[in-house]
Amino acid sequence: MNEYKEIQSGSKPFKRAYVALMLWFVGRAIEAAARVDAAVKAEFDGLSPGFTFSLGVMPQGPTMIVGKDDQGLVRYRGWDPEGQKIDLKMKVKNLEGAILMFTFQESTAMASARNRLIVDGEVPAACAIVRVLDIVEVYLLPKLIAKLAVKRYPDWSFGEKIRNRIRIYGGAIFGL
Amino acid sequence: MELPGYYEYYCGVKIIAGHDALERIPGILQDLHARRPMIVTDKGVAGAGLVDIVLGAVKDQLTIGAVADDVPPDSDLRVVNRLAALYREQDCDALIAVGGGSVMDTAKGINIVVSERADDLMKFSGAGALKRPLKPLVAVPTTAGTGSEVTLVAVVKDHERHLKMAFVSYFLLPNASILDSRMTLSLPAAITAATGMDALTHAVEAYYGLSKNPLSDATALAAIRLISGNLVKVTRNPSDREARLAMANAAALAGMAFSNSMVGMVHTLGHATGSVCGVPHGVCMAILLPYGLEYNRHKREAVMGELLFPMGGSDVFAGTTKEQRTDRVIAYVRQMNQDLHDASGGRHARFFKEVLDREGKPAVPRERLLDIARTALGDGSIFYNPEDLDYDDFLMVLEAAWEGVALDPGCIRT
Amino acid sequence: MFQPQKTYEFYSPTKVLSGNKALENLPVELDGMNAVKPLILTTPGLSARGMEKVMASAFGDSNLTIGVFAGVPPQPDLRLIRELYSLYRDNGYDAIIALGGGPVLDTAKALNIAVSGKPEDLESLASGNPLTKKLKPLAAILNLDLSGCEMTRYASLGSLSLTSPALIPDLMIIDPRTATEEEQKTMAATSLMSMTQAVEACLHPARNHLTDAYAYGAARFIMENITNVMRNPSERKGRLALANAAFFAQTSFDNLAPGMVYELGMAVSRSCHTKPGLIMGLLLPHFLLLEMRKETTDRKDLYLFIGGPEAFAGTMAEASARKAVDRIVEILLELQSIVTYFPRSIRDLGIKKEDLEKIVAHGSAAGVRGEYDPQDIRNILEKAWETRF
Numbered sequence: 003m004n005e006y007k008e009i010q011s012g013s014k015p016f017k018r019a020y021v022a023l024m025l026w027f028v029g030r031a032i033e034a035a036a037r038v039d040a041a042v043k044a045e046f047d048g049l050s051p052g053f054t055f056s057l058g059v060m061p062q063g064p065t066m067i068v069g070k071d072d073q074g075l076v077r078y079r080g081w082d083p084e085g086q087k088i089d090l091k092m093k094v095k096n097l098e099g100a101i102l103m104f105t106f107q108e109s110t111a112m113a114s115a116r117n118r119l120i121v122d123g124e125v126p127a128a129c130a131i132v133r134v135l136d137i138v139e140v141y142l143l144p145k146l147i148a149k150l151a152v153k154r155y156p157d158w159s160f161g162e163k164i165r166n167r168i169r170i171y172g173g174a175i176f177g178l
Numbered sequence: 179m180e181l182p183g184y185y186e187y188y189c190g191v192k193i194i195a196g197h198d199a200l201e202r203i204p205g206i207l208q209d210l211h212a213r214r215p216m217i218v219t220d221k222g223v224a225g226a227g228l229v230d231i232v233l234g235a236v237k238d239q240l241t242i243g244a245v246a247d248d249v250p251p252d253s254d255l256r257v258v259n260r261l262a263a264l265y266r267e268q269d270c271d272a273l274i275a276v277g278g279g280s281v282m283d284t285a286k287g288i289n290i291v292v293s294e295r296a297d298d299l300m301k302f303s304g305a306g307a308l309k310r311p312l313k314p315l316v317a318v319p320t321t322a323g324t325g326s327e328v329t330l331v332a333v334v335k336d337h338e339r340h341l342k343m344a345f346v347s348y349f350l351l352p353n354a355s356i357l358d359s360r361m362t363l364s365l366p367a368a369i370t371a372a373t374g375m376d377a378l379t380h381a382v383e384a385y386y387g388l389s390k391n392p393l394s395d396a397t398a399l400a401a402i403r404l405i406s407g408n409l410v411k412v413t414r415n416p417s418d419r420e421a422r423l424a425m426a427n428a429a430a431l432a433g434m435a436f437s438n439s440m441v442g443m444v445h446t447l448g449h450a451t452g453s454v455c456g457v458p459h460g461v462c463m464a465i466l467l468p469y470g471l472e473y474n475r476h477k478r479e480a481v482m483g484e485l486l487f488p489m490g491g492s493d494v495f496a497g498t499t500k501e502q503r504t505d506r507v508i509a510y511v512r513q514m515n516q517d518l519h520d521a522s523g524g525r526h527a528r529f530f531k532e533v534l535d536r537e538g539k540p541a542v543p544r545e546r547l548l549d550i551a552r553t554a555l556g557d558g559s560i561f562y563n564p565e566d567l568d569y570d571d572f573l574m575v576l577e578a579a580w581e582g583v584a585l586d587p588g589c590i591r592t
Numbered sequence: 593m594f595q596p597q598k599t600y601e602f603y604s605p606t607k608v609l610s611g612n613k614a615l616e617n618l619p620v621e622l623d624g625m626n627a628v629k630p631l632i633l634t635t636p637g638l639s640a641r642g643m644e645k646v647m648a649s650a651f652g653d654s655n656l657t658i659g660v661f662a663g664v665p666p667q668p669d670l671r672l673i674r675e676l677y678s679l680y681r682d683n684g685y686d687a688i689i690a691l692g693g694g695p696v697l698d699t700a701k702a703l704n705i706a707v708s709g710k711p712e713d714l715e716s717l718a719s720g721n722p723l724t725k726k727l728k729p730l731a732a733i734l735n736l737d738l739s740g741c742e743m744t745r746y747a748s749l750g751s752l753s754l755t756s757p758a759l760i761p762d763l764m765i766i767d768p769r770t771a772t773e774e775e776q777k778t779m780a781a782t783s784l785m786s787m788t789q790a791v792e793a794c795l796h797p798a799r800n801h802l803t804d805a806y807a808y809g810a811a812r813f814i815m816e817n818i819t820n821v822m823r824n825p826s827e828r829k830g831r832l833a834l835a836n837a838a839f840f841a842q843t844s845f846d847n848l849a850p851g852m853v854y855e856l857g858m859a860v861s862r863s864c865h866t867k868p869g870l871i872m873g874l875l876l877p878h879f880l881l882l883e884m885r886k887e888t889t890d891r892k893d894l895y896l897f898i899g900g901p902e903a904f905a906g907t908m909a910e911a912s913a914r915k916a917v918d919r920i921v922e923i924l925l926e927l928q929s930i931v932t933y934f935p936r937s938i939r940d941l942g943i944k945k946e947d948l949e950k951i952v953a954h955g956s957a958a959g960v961r962g963e964y965d966p967q968d969i970r971n972i973l974e975k976a977w978e979t980r981f
């Protein structure tokens with residue numbers, strides 16, 4: 003039967019690399035935001051000691067891990083879940099879903115409404131992390147895009163937002 | 179009709195509805211190659227004579243392996259394991275769950291234990307842990323409201339380890355749901371009213387929620403039309419068989435809608451009020467539904483206006499301008515609460531300060547609203563609500579719902 | 593709408609994924625059904641249009657191996673099933689993905705029976721013995737060239753007709769990359785088939801809340817999109833709506849017995865080799881006009897399905913059934929002006945007047961439900977033969 007063939011599913015190296023970069027960036031931005039923004043800090047303070055979560059893509063990554071250390075400080079913990087105790091796993095069902103999210107065509111709320119995310123863990127913690135992601139997005143994105151990414155754009159004072167944004171960018175890129 | 183950019187929908191439960199639907203159970207089990215089911219139910223259901231009706235409908239054609247009629251209201255892992263052992267001892271091969279939410283959850287838990295030979299149920303909690311079909315499960319709901327006869331979630335508590343395990347899987351869906359008017363005929367007026375408002379809330383929140391889709395829309399509209407035409411009627415006249423059957427259908431339709439399109443802030447606040455003050459779920463839904471409409475209105479005006487058609491019918495719909503429809507919908511829901519209040523001799527509560535506990539004391543003291551707002555922040559249903567809410571927003575809505583006044587549009591941050 | 597008096601049953605075991613990037617969810621969905629190596633069935637035509645590449649890209653980054661058989665002919669037969677059976681077995685496949693309509697689904701359903709048991713089970717089912725084994729996972733990826741039975745319990749293979757609820761696909765996917773443009777006439781036939789199924793479900797004596805809900809969704813999507821898509825086939829959202837409508841219509845059809853227009857359309861189609869949907873579109877108005885002359889109360893909400901709540905509420909109850917027929921005729925007239933070579937009567941299809949009697953006899957004997965009067969059937973066929981819209 004010459005109409006028959008077997009195909010190995012290929013890979014999408016560029017999309018993977020892009021998502022991996024974005025995850026790295028968001029992970030470090032969360033670490034910085036927890037130092038800079040009171041609301042983000044309060045959300046993490048409300049979570050159990052040592053709380054760690056991951057955000058990644060199925061079936062095999064990329065992934066980013068963020069957790070609280072012994073002093074209660076929020077740390078970006080890299081991309082490898084191996085050997086880490088993870089309390090909350092948020093997984094995008096496939097790479098294209100992650101691309102939709104990280105090119106800001108679909109907000110977190112829309113992605114979950116469209117069932118593109120699987121959440122494994124305690125629900126209250128998941129709620130807190132989604133609120134954190136929303137705040138971080140507002141810092142990282144220009145207002146025009148962030149307005150599409152979150153349900154309600156916060157009415158922060160301009161000066162404070164700019165100050166915090168610079169510190170978060172600095173933290174995410176240079177680890178300051 | 180709206181087609182979203184992407185949606186998913188599933189309800190693989192066979193629905194059998196009618197005044198003599200129970201009689202179809204033997205045939206259904208035969209199709210599923212089961213011969214010896216175990217009936218799972220609770221004392222209240224059995225005491226009301228409902229198990230006898232089920233037995234009467236099936237016993238000529240079916241051997242019942244066991245009847246477990248002692249599922250407690252807050253069932254847990256111990257109950258699940260004990261009944262799973264009974265199932266095995268009696269060599270059963272299917273389950274018939276007769277009752278409300280707790281009975282359904284327990285039956286689903288038993289099903290995991292007996293199908294997967296699980297000694298530790300915990301291994302199967304979370305999404306995607308179940309990979310193959312379980313034993314046949316037939317659901318016979320005895321209230322018209324929760325929709326748990328068509329949902330894929332089960333919650334089993336572990337009182338010893340202070341854990342609440344949630345199981346989510348398509349394999350937890352019952353194979354069939356039996357909607358028979360005889361099962362709800364003896365439901366008291368106040369419970370009929372509250373559970374019916376729960377069903378209405380499922381349909382309305384599904385219709386304006388972020389995950390709405392054409393099939394959840396079609397089932398939600400059908401449910402709303404049935405509830406609008408029958409809930410007040412059946413609360414006034416509990417022995418109306420046609421209205422009972424219509425409500426059973428409505429609850430299942432609304433269950434299909436919300437299990438695919440999810441619920442929003444009315445449930446977020448309702449779950450929180452239930453867990454802080456112990457108020458029955460349906461009572462919270464009835465009180466909070468108008469506020470869900472008011473709070474989200476600026477994001478969903480047109481969609482909400484469409485609800486006037488199934489609620490008010492053709493003439494009211496045609497006679498109301500587009501701009502006024504959402505107002506009419508909100509007024510309609512409030513009027514429905516008032517009518518149910520009157521029809522139940524004042525037992526159906528319209529606002530939180532009116533809700534009484536078993537000793538007749540106020541069940542929702544005003545100072546507990548702070549706790550409720552805090553608890554609401556941890557409920558996942560908020561993801562699917564069109565507008566965001568923080569602690570202050572939750573509290574603002576709760577204050578209004580406590581007092582029974584409309585939301586001040588000026589206080590809704592957009 | 594109405595209150596069902598009798599006990600009803602409704603069953604739709606299919607999970608729907610529709611819209612942007614729906615195909616990319618296949619690996620996760622297969623995993624949920626314990627499958628890791630699917631065999632894709634499709635036609636040479638669809639393969640030539642690059643569908644294999646689309647599928648390979650959808651499975652990209654999933655680490656899975658997929659098989660593609662792109663040789664499904666217009667008339668699949670048992671011999672093909674036996675060949676595919678060995679292919680499936682020898683290469684360790686554990687699920688089937690049907691990409692396309694009509695014969696692809698017939699092949700997929702038949703193959704699924706064979707690989708879940710043995711090829712002999714096909715004859716056994718055709719001769720009335722029910723299936724006893726649970727079938728393997730089956731996913732259907734719909735396009736806009738459909739027979740009307742893809743998502744139902746029915747399949748046919750040569751002379752075998754296979755019927756079992758177990759044949760209904762577990763998964764249905766509608767994606768903009770696979771629900772692509774077809775010839776105008778093909779898309780019109782597919783949509784008129786759905787319209788017929790939806791309208792007949794709405795008029796069916798055994799209709800219930802759920803068949804109503806599905807038929808309502810189907811009718812709304814067709815009425816809102818059919819002429820737009822014919823005018824502008826690149827209109828992606830409209831095409832997806834029509835594909836969705838086909839699934840909704842088939843599901844309500846599957847839960848009720850086939851109606852008269854459906855059965856007659858199939859019978860006429862066999863004698864002129866035209867897509868049955870087009871023929872049903874020509875029969876439907878005549879059937880409705882005849883129906884309206886009969887006194888039945890639950891006919892008046894047809895216009896709710898056809899015209900939508902706004903139009904329905906703005907129309908007097910007495911006028912509403914008539915409005916529904918008018919609206920359907922309007923759509924047909926529009927299709928005639930947009931679609932090239934759209935037939936205007938069944939005479940245009942090469943049916944001879946003297947053939948009609950044969951179809952009446954055939955129709956009332958085999959297939960068409962007994963409750964229809966042969967005189968009615970004759971009446972409709974003659975009108976549809978004579979009248980050119």
Ligand SMILES: [Fe+2]
Pocket residue numbers: 324376379380445459463
């Ligand atoms: Fe509820």
